[in-house]
Amino acid sequence: MREISAPKKGKNSNKRFMAARKKYTISDIARELNTTSSTISRALQDSPRISLKMRKAAQELARLHNYEPDFRASSLRKGNSKIIGILVPKIDRHFFATVLSGIDEIAAPAGYSVLICQSFESFEKEKQLVKNLMHGRVDGIISSISIQTTDYSHFEQVIAKGLPLVFFDRVCESLKASKVMIDDYQGACMAVEHLIDNGCRNIAHFSGPQHINVYRDRTRGYFDTMKKHGLEVNDQLIIKDAITRDAGCQAMKKILKLKNLPDAVFSSGDYSALGAILCARDAGVIIPDEMAFTGFANEPWDSFIDPPLTSIDQHAFEIGKQAATLLLQQIESTDSVFVPRTLVLSPELVIRTSSVRKVLT
Amino acid sequence: MREISAPKKGKNSNKRFMAARKKYTISDIARELNTTSSTISRALQDSPRISLKMRKAAQELARLHNYEPDFRASSLRKGNSKIIGILVPKIDRHFFATVLSGIDEIAAPAGYSVLICQSFESFEKEKQLVKNLMHGRVDGIISSISIQTTDYSHFEQVIAKGLPLVFFDRVCESLKASKVMIDDYQGACMAVEHLIDNGCRNIAHFSGPQHINVYRDRTRGYFDTMKKHGLEVNDQLIIKDAITRDAGCQAMKKILKLKNLPDAVFSSGDYSALGAILCARDAGVIIPDEMAFTGFANEPWDSFIDPPLTSIDQHAFEIGKQAATLLLQQIESTDSVFVPRTLVLSPELVIRTSSVRKVLT
DNA sequence: TTATTTTATACAATCGATTGTATAATAATT
DNA sequence: AATTATTATACAATCGATTGTATAAAATAA
Numbered sequence: 035m036r037e038i039s040a041p042k043k044g045k046n047s048n049k050r051f052m053a054a055r056k057k058y059t060i061s062d063i064a065r066e067l068n069t070t071s072s073t074i075s076r077a078l079q080d081s082p083r084i085s086l087k088m089r090k091a092a093q094e095l096a097r098l099h100n101y102e103p104d105f106r107a108s109s110l111r112k113g114n115s116k117i118i119g120i121l122v123p124k125i126d127r128h129f130f131a132t133v134l135s136g137i138d139e140i141a142a143p144a145g146y147s148v149l150i151c152q153s154f155e156s157f158e159k160e161k162q163l164v165k166n167l168m169h170g171r172v173d174g175i176i177s178s179i180s181i182q183t184t185d186y187s188h189f190e191q192v193i194a195k196g197l198p199l200v201f202f203d204r205v206c207e208s209l210k211a212s213k214v215m216i217d218d219y220q221g222a223c224m225a226v227e228h229l230i231d232n233g234c235r236n237i238a239h240f241s242g243p244q245h246i247n248v249y250r251d252r253t254r255g256y257f258d259t260m261k262k263h264g265l266e267v268n269d270q271l272i273i274k275d276a277i278t279r280d281a282g283c284q285a286m287k288k289i290l291k292l293k294n295l296p297d298a299v300f301s302s303g304d305y306s307a308l309g310a311i312l313c314a315r316d317a318g319v320i321i322p323d324e325m326a327f328t329g330f331a332n333e334p335w336d337s338f339i340d341p342p343l344t345s346i347d348q349h350a351f352e353i354g355k356q357a358a359t360l361l362l363q364q365i366e367s368t369d370s371v372f373v374p375r376t377l378v379l380s381p382e383l384v385i386r387t388s389s390v391r392k393v394l395t
Numbered sequence: 396m397r398e399i400s401a402p403k404k405g406k407n408s409n410k411r412f413m414a415a416r417k418k419y420t421i422s423d424i425a426r427e428l429n430t431t432s433s434t435i436s437r438a439l440q441d442s443p444r445i446s447l448k449m450r451k452a453a454q455e456l457a458r459l460h461n462y463e464p465d466f467r468a469s470s471l472r473k474g475n476s477k478i479i480g481i482l483v484p485k486i487d488r489h490f491f492a493t494v495l496s497g498i499d500e501i502a503a504p505a506g507y508s509v510l511i512c513q514s515f516e517s518f519e520k521e522k523q524l525v526k527n528l529m530h531g532r533v534d535g536i537i538s539s540i541s542i543q544t545t546d547y548s549h550f551e552q553v554i555a556k557g558l559p560l561v562f563f564d565r566v567c568e569s570l571k572a573s574k575v576m577i578d579d580y581q582g583a584c585m586a587v588e589h590l591i592d593n594g595c596r597n598i599a600h601f602s603g604p605q606h607i608n609v610y611r612d613r614t615r616g617y618f619d620t621m622k623k624h625g626l627e628v629n630d631q632l633i634i635k636d637a638i639t640r641d642a643g644c645q646a647m648k649k650i651l652k653l654k655n656l657p658d659a660v661f662s663s664g665d666y667s668a669l670g671a672i673l674c675a676r677d678a679g680v681i682i683p684d685e686m687a688f689t690g691f692a693n694e695p696w697d698s699f700i701d702p703p704l705t706s707i708d709q710h711a712f713e714i715g716k717q718a719a720t721l722l723l724q725q726i727e728s729t730d731s732v733f734v735p736r737t738l739v740l741s742p743e744l745v746i747r748t749s750s751v752r753k754v755l756t
Numbered sequence: 757t758t759a760t761t762t763t764a765t766a767c768a769a770t771c772g773a774t775t776g777t778a779t780a781a782t783a784a785t786t
Numbered sequence: 787a788a789t790t791a792t793t794a795t796a797c798a799a800t801c802g803a804t805t806g807t808a809t810a811a812a813a814t815a816a
Binding site for chain 4: 757758759760761762763764765766767768769770771772773774775776777778779780781782783784785786
Binding site: 035036037038048049050051100102103104105106107109110115117124125126127128131132134135138147148149150151152165166168169170171191193196210308312333334335338339340352356370371372373374375376377378379380 | 396397398399401409410411412461463464465466467468470471476478485486487488489492493495496499508509510511512513526527529530531532552554557571669673694695696699700701713717731732733734735736737738739740741
């Protein structure tokens with residue numbers, strides 16, 4: 035790393051004088067117009083209680099000085115912040131980033147900004163962040179819980195304080211909060227069904243931590259679909275906690291040592307599917323004919339890896355939009371009671387080469 | 396999409412009573428202890444001006460009631476918000492998401508939260524968001540400008556207000572603000588140099604809008620390196636505004652119609668490189684032997700596409716850390732003058748199959 | 757015991773905008 | 787002209803925490 039020293043055009047030309055500048059406030063406008071701040075406040079809101087002349091004058095002056103009301107002051111008085119807090123495990127995962135875009139799509143036009151916090155999958159950090167979001171900082175919270183989280187008391191406090199809360203994807207099922215998710219069970223069924231349609235019978239399954247609803251549901255979908263088709267499940271082919279690329283690779287290595295190789299892998303994540311594919315390919319396995327693969331998440335790179343990976347799309351953008359909509363409804367509702375809602379979106383099977391076989395019937 | 400109706404356990408069991416609950420404030424504690432809010436405020440800050448007995452009592456009561464100071468009130472009084480505003484084109488791009496993680500890495504432990512805004516590459520939206528961030532909402536801004544932005548008056552206002560501002564990646568060179576970027580020129584030189592090392596002589600170049608510093612610098616690096624090696628540049632092989640996958644594909648289609656095909660493509664983005672690769676591969680071009688490719692950005696999928704794509708890593712995480720560090724320094728500085736700094740990180744060439752040829756010398 | 761210092765707390769102003777109520781100045785009504 | 791209604795603005799309280807100054811009480815010194 036290097037530092038560019040700014041070119042010296044003249045004396046102090048690159049220095050900037052810091053804001054000794056005092057804030058220009060509503061009372062400054064009032065002073066200039068020989069009136070009081072209350073009048074100006076109303077004038078700027080175009081209140082009919084103020085004469086047209088005064089309104090024009092105040093607005094003109096405000097424009098001239100580039101005046102905007104101070105957020106802290108007005109939100110203290112009005113009791114809201116026009117900020118939504120978002121708490122997710124990690125922002126650089128495509129799924130979460132996309133959900134966020136969906137949230138923004140609804141929140142921004144409604145005049146809400148978005149405060150984003152990352153738990154980095156840490157329970158402690160999540161707890162601390164929730165606490166931090168609580169006291170007047172945000173008008174509501176949208177969250178997907180960290181993978182470590184099994185105790186939900188911090189979220190219970192949010193609810194107890196009456197702060198609107200919406201969960202998405204990784205939700206806490208026992209809490210009385212709105213939730214938006216996709217039907218992970220159905221997604222898993224679709225994937226496995228598809229593999230079976232393509233002639234696979236001995237299907238391996240990679241999943242994630244079973245205390246997280248999404249992984250549990252996907253695994254359940256796998257078992258149920260296998261059962262439905264009368265297919266036997268080989269315990270050695272069920273690998274839990276394989277959701278990273280590396281874990282997928284390790285899992286495949288283990289599997290390749292078995293005498294009875296599976297003819298397909300249904301993975302609860304695209305990264306582990308990828309790891310497994312690369313590992314299998316290296317070992318000379320022909321994909322999809324000897325072994326078919328389906329992932330879960332429909333990562334953007336699924337379509338251009340070799341072979342392109344069949345996956346389940348989670349409609350992340352839509353999840354974000356729905357979550358934001360529910361939250362804003364709750365924030366802006368004047369009802370004294372609130373009935374939490376649970377929305378379940380249908381996932382979509384995106385079929386690509388990794389799973390399409392010439393069926394040998 | 397469907398909605399799950401909550402199971403009815405009993406009367407109103409799924410309803411939640413909204414916060415009629417009044418806020419528990421510092422004065423409530425004061426009342427309970429027969430003292431005033433100023434005493435409690437000091438007690439909670441462990442001020443030596445308050446007796447130990449009172450401090451203990453106040454802290455105990457605060458803990459009991461789960462009291463935390465109201466953010467709006469304390470930030471109004473203290474004149475800060477402990478929030479950093481981030482303004483980026485789009486959060487679901489891996490580069491930006493990673494920079495953000497880097498920022499968070501520095502900001503969070505320093506007690507700052509992060510307010511994220513997306514301009515969606517729109518100048519109007521960017522202007523509006525900057526305005527929105529200005530009046531007491533944040534203590535400083537970190538931004539990468541939108542692709543449409545050529546007028547910087549909104550940022551000038553930020554500087555004029557004395558609000559700390561740091562640019563990264565896509566910076567505005569003329570403004571007196573700190574900047575953090577990678578050496579795009581050097582990155583381009585490295586990529587082209589590498590292609591030449593691999594025997595390429597007739598190198599095409601895809602780039603982006605030339606009013607953006609990063610694309611301009613990459614293109615300059617390309618031209619200079621070609622010149623340095625005495626290689627001729629064919630105007631038909633220079634495609635500006637090709638930074639999406641689709642544009643890359645279109646550009647490649649055009650190129651494939653030429654009589655004199657290039658033996659390499661240096662693209663200023665990985666997505667356009669990908670589009671070009673897929674298109675070329677479809678047309679039967681052998682990569683890298685007939686045509687080598689290098690991209691720019693080192694997207695996470697670079698390593699697992701076919702063939703793996705050589706690219707330039709931008710050290711996004713480090714950029715974020717540096718930008719946050721500069722910003723926090725500026726926020727917390729008590730100096731009356733501020734000298735903007737410009738940090739330039741070295742990019743890194745990540746060599747993969749797409750560009751490594753058996754050199755035919 | 758009185759004067760002086762120390763200690764602990766109360767009082768009051770402040771941050772900047774908002775909003776209910778009061779009042780002065782007009783205008784309309786009888 | 788006197789009374790009422792209307793209009794425009796001023797006054798003051800408020801949101802909740804922070805912080806400088808004043809004051810009462812206790813402790814020390816004279």
